[in-house]
Each structure stands twice: as structure tokens, then as C-alpha cells.
Amino acid sequence: MTSFPRETRLIGLDWGSSSLRAMLIDEQGQVLLTRQSTQGASTLKGGAAAFSAVLDELIGDWHATAPAILACGMVGSQHGWREVPYAACPADASALAAGAVDVDWRGRAVRLLPGLRCDTEAGPPDVMRGEETQVLGALESAPELAARSCIVMPGTHSKWAQVIDGTVRSFATQMTGELFAVMRQHSVLGRLMPADPAHDLLSFAQGVRAARDHGELGLPHQLFAVRTLGLTGRLASEALPDYLSGLLIGHELRAGLRARDADAPLVLLGEPALCQRYAKALDLFGIGPVQVLLNTAAAGLWRIAQVARGVL
């Protein structure tokens, strides 16, 4: 049996669609232990029992260790352990803590945090689950961002969050990563691409510049260039995925930078290689160098636990 440091205060669960990360966090907010699983919320069938069983298997020996268990991410979605209604923007750590819903893990409460919802003037609402906790973690890790910042989280569904006074004021999703995957795997654009292409930063930059300088031609038109540049031999097939990536990230930046508060420092948060790619693209838009933060879910869970001490 493992012995745990006495000061363990929080079990944090970062439980997304495709993975789960469990963290033991001490009184100072430091992560003492981390365990990972590929049993993401969208991989589980069988409702509450299935989620509970995953915890038994992954952290059964942690069951009695910490006074509180806090979870963020898709575990609180429609197809998760239990659906937790979205909190509405603007929202801070207290608002998230207040919106949490408990589920039972062998007699212990696991507190599922809500996602965030942003209603916009343009009409359709936007939503996130998990990234709101990352944002609060960023403010914990880099307190100078709390006053005013634009936090960009690249990914399958990139999120651009606008922060003022420790509060997420608004945010917007961009389906950049999913567009890349889907167009590469299932559209005519993928036909000319090799299975395992070389990384080609020049072609990436060429794609970014196409979006930056001629984006008004529209993405549905500019995407076709991935095919014609390959077909006419102007780009090697190995370079086409990076051109596509640059084009899509360029369109994301074009729209995201237009919508953001230009006075707010922009930071990148997420997987380092992908953040470097965004930093390179931002540079081509004349922005940077920008700060890059790693996954801040632990810090976010810790921050929410702090403000909710009475509740937890």
C-alpha cells in the first residue's frame, strides 16, 4: 500500500473526452502524484457505474487520502458521469464552484465542475468544458494575467478566452484542429498527402500568409489551393499537410485577432509543440513573442478549491 503525504488536500481530476488525468495536490497547490488513463468520458458506456469503476481502477488506493475531489471537463457533459449545467459568462472561480454538482464514488462526493457558456450578440451561444479551469489555472500560475488577458488554447476546438479582473468575460471556439483532421483524412485534399509527411515550416508559413494576405477570398476557396498546389507540382506532397495547417491556423488568427481586445496581452496555453506552431503563426501576424503556458488544469482545480473552501 502506498503511503501518502499527510498534507494531501485535493484530488483533482482533469477528465476530458479522450483521457483522464488524476492528480494528488498538497496544501500549497503542488501536484504530488499524477496518474493517467485513456478512459476519457466519451469512451465510457454504462453511465455512473462505468465512471466510478474507472476511478476504482486508476486511483482506488487514493479513496481515503484527500478531503476533497474536484473534477473538470467532459465528465460533466450530457454523455458524462452526470450533466452539469453550464455556468454563464462572465464567470470567475466562485461562479464555477457554485455551479458544481456532486456524484457518488463509493460513499465519497466527487464534485463535477460546470462548463462555461457564452451568449453572444451574433446569436449562437458558445460553450467549453474543461478549458475554463485551465484559464483559472493560468491566472493562478501567472497572476499578472488576471487584470486583462487573451488566453488562446490551441487544439481540436481551439478556445480564445478574454479575461478581465480574474473573470472570463467571453470566449470563442474555433474548430481548427478538427477541420485539419477531417479535411486531411476524409476530403479530396488528403489524397495527395503522404501518410507520414515531413514537417515543413516554409510551407506552414506560406499557408499562414495566404490566410493573412488573402483571407477575404474565403476558406472554402483557399482550401482548394491545397489540391492545386499539389496537382501542379508547386508544393511537394510532403509539404501539403503543413500548408493546410498554416492556412487553417492563419484563418483562426485572422478572426481571433480581429475580435480580441488589442490591449490585452495574448498568451498561449496547451501542448508545447502546437503552441510553438501558433507562436510562429502569430509572429507572421506581427504579434509576439508570446508567453506559452503548459497545462494548467491542476492550478485551476486548486484555485477553485481555494475559493470554495466552505463548500468543499
Next chain:
Amino acid sequence: MTSFPRETRLIGLDWGSSSLRAMLIDEQGQVLLTRQSTQGASTLKGGAAAFSAVLDELIGDWHATAPAILACGMVGSQHGWREVPYAACPADASALAAGAVDVDWRGRAVRLLPGLRCDTEAGPPDVMRGEETQVLGALESAPELAARSCIVMPGTHSKWAQVIDGTVRSFATQMTGELFAVMRQHSVLGRLMPADPAHDLLSFAQGVRAARDHGELGLPHQLFAVRTLGLTGRLASEALPDYLSGLLIGHELRAGLRARDADAPLVLLGEPALCQRYAKALDLFGIGPVQVLLNTAAAGLWRIAQVARGVL
């Protein structure tokens, strides 16, 4: 054995990726007989022999009927019967006829027409194969379009062709139809959609207006609304495909209308139901009513045969 009218002058082949239409055309350009096959150019393996065999099967009894055989479409592509280099814009019927390449069908020449290539200031070239013949057919069917027109051919890869003085000056492809199919079938957006949705013109219009009024937010962002509108119950799942369709067509129009010559009358050419959808979207952009032309490949092949009488 079929007997053929004596005045048969041309066998026209409209041979695309997924289908083949063979037409017997008389001295006046009228189509006397049509036969169809699903053996499109991209369905055939086995090179020239396979293409020749398709003609044996579909129109073997036409072999001796007409003095000329003219083919347009993907049959002249890299993976077609034989690759015919693209003609360059600006191009008229003579330029297309001059760029044709012969292949042999049991001792007879089948003249494969080139596609068109458009080199643009923005960098990447654009290409079409088959639509150039449709455009020339439109000018044959509606001669008032020859002086100046913008011919929009909606589809998997929509084409916007700018015509001046009987010449295709330039054109642009928009991957609207493929984006719709791929996002619906392979992205998270399709998950909330029923297999066989109702047609919902109100949701279609809502998607068009989102692109028209807020398109600067970017397609990668606006696409996510298809998910959030469904997730939050603001749109019924049956209505989501039409919202997606409207959003994509709206982005196509936004870019296409900005790039076109505003003095050139705009016409739609293609499948009637899809053209009606585009006409509805154009109406929301304040354009119309617009003329709708059906498939004009026969008229285009006839026109090219006329200007190339010496050659054919």
C-alpha cells in the same frame, strides 16, 4: 440494331469523376439520344483499355454513327483515359479545341478536351475539368451571357467563372459541397444530426444570414454554432443540416460576390434543386431573381465542335 438519324454529327461525352453521359448530337446541335453510366473516370482502374471497354458497353452500337467524338471532364485528368494538359485562362472555345488530345477507341479518335487553369495574383492556381465546357454551353444556350457574365456552378466543388466576350477570363473554386459532406459525416457536427433530416428553409436562411452578417468571425468559429445551437436546443436536430448548408453557402456567396465583377449578370448553372437553394441564398444577399440554366455540357461540346470544324 438501332438505326440512327442520317444527320448525326457528333458523339458528345460528358465524362466526370462519378458518371458518364453519352449524347448523340445532330447537325443543329440538338441531342437526339442520351445514355448514362455510373462508370465515372475515378471508378475505373486499368488505364486506356478500361475506358475503351466502357464505351464498347455503353455506346458500342454508336461506333460508326457520327463523324466526331468529343469528350470533356475528368476523363482527361491524371487518373483518366489520358492526361490532357490544362489550357490557360483567358480561354475561349478555340483555345479548348486547340488543346484537345486524341485517344483511340477501336480505330476511331476520341478527342479529349483540356480542363482550364487560372493563375491568380494571390498565388495558388485554380483548375476545372468539365465546367469550362458547361460555361461555353451556357453562352451557346443564352447568347446574351457571352458579352459579360458571372456563371456560378454550385456543387461539391462550386465554380465561379467570369466571362467577357465569349472568353472565360478567370474562375475560382469553392469547396462548399465537400465541406458540407465531410463535416456532416466525419466531424462532431454530424453527431446531433438525424440520418434523414427534414428540409428546413428557415434554418437554411438563418445559416445564410449568420455568414452574411457575421462572417468576419470566421468559418472555423461559426461552424461550431451548428453544435452549440443543437446542444442548447435552440435548433432542432432535424434543422441542423440546413443551418450548416446555409452557413457554408453563405460563406461561399460572401467571398464570391466580393470577388466578382458587379456589372456582370450572375446566373446559376447546374442541378435545379441545388440552384434553387443558391437562388434563395442570393436573395438574402439582395441579389436576384437570377436565371437558372440546366446542364449545358451538350451545348458546350457542340459549340467547341463548331469552332473546331477544320480539326474534327
